[in-house]
Amino acid sequence: MNQKGCVVWITGLSGSGKSTLACALSRELHSRGHLTYVLDGDNLRHGLNRDLSFKAEDRAENIRRVGEVAKLFADAGLICIASLISPYRSDRSACRNLLPKSSFIEVFLNAPIEVCEARDPKGLYKLARAGKIKGFTGIDDPYEPPSDCEIVIQCKIGDCPSPKSMADQVVSYLEVNGFLHE
Ligand SMILES: Nc1ncnc2c1ncn2[C@@H]1O[C@H](COP(=O)(O)OS(=O)(=O)O)[C@@H](OP(=O)(O)O)[C@H]1O
Numbered sequence: 001m002n003q004k005g006c007v008v009w010i011t012g013l014s015g016s017g018k019s020t021l022a023c024a025l026s027r028e029l030h031s032r033g034h035l036t037y038v039l040d041g042d043n044l045r046h047g048l049n050r051d052l053s054f055k056a057e058d059r060a061e062n063i064r065r066v067g068e069v070a071k072l073f074a075d076a077g078l079i080c081i082a083s084l085i086s087p088y089r090s091d092r093s094a095c096r097n098l099l100p101k102s103s104f105i106e107v108f109l110n111a112p113i114e115v116c117e118a119r120d121p122k123g124l125y126k127l128a129r130a131g132k133i134k135g136f137t138g139i140d141d142p143y144e145p146p147s148d149c150e151i152v153i154q155c156k157i158g159d160c161p162s163p164k165s166m167a168d169q170v171v172s173y174l175e176v177n178g179f180l181h182e
Pocket residue numbers: 013014015018019040041042045054058059060062063083084085086087122124133134135136137141
């Protein structure tokens with residue numbers, strides 16, 4: 001294969017653009033002839049993880065399962081893109097430890113809550129502010145930002161990189177670090 005298997009793990013608040021980045025990255029890599037698979041937290045919660053809630057233990061189990069599945073894809077040589085809020089450092093670190101050194105690439109989509117809340121494509125922030133959803137990340141549940149991740153994508157109020165430009169930032173990292181071969 002013209003690539004080295006790895007896991008690109010995208011973490012960030014709801015609405016920060018994780019799925020958008022996962023999709024743009026997957027498209028970009030496909031167009032260059034690479035094989036990828038996207039594991040999206042929100043989608044997996046309708047199938048593999050439909051028995052899990054949003055309490056801390058269930059979020060940990062959600063992330064553990066996705067980490068194990070991502071490892072299988074990486075073992076098979078794919079570039080596996082996992083996009084989950086994954087709010088706890090300890091859960092992300094446990095996934096990192098499942099993989100060979102340097103094959104877990106943590107991407108922090110650092111969009112302030114103001115940006116995510118203004119987007120609110122599913123209306124969940126509105127419901128959380130109204131107290132109709134309890135334990136919503138960033139409102140009344142924690143989000144622990146990474147302290148030592150491989151890539152930070154910075155998004156400011158009124159100034160977010162385009163999906164293509166976010167994807168290009170990750171592709172450059174993969175190129176420089178020997179995950180993509182000609
Ligand atoms: N309480 C609460 N907190 C956070 N998010 C909530 C909650 N309830 C529902 N949702 C929706 O679930 C999506 C996040 O699922 P994840 O599997 O990525 O979450 S986690 O990693 O287990 O924390 C998340 O999707 P994204 O917006 O794509 O991140 C939300 O749409």
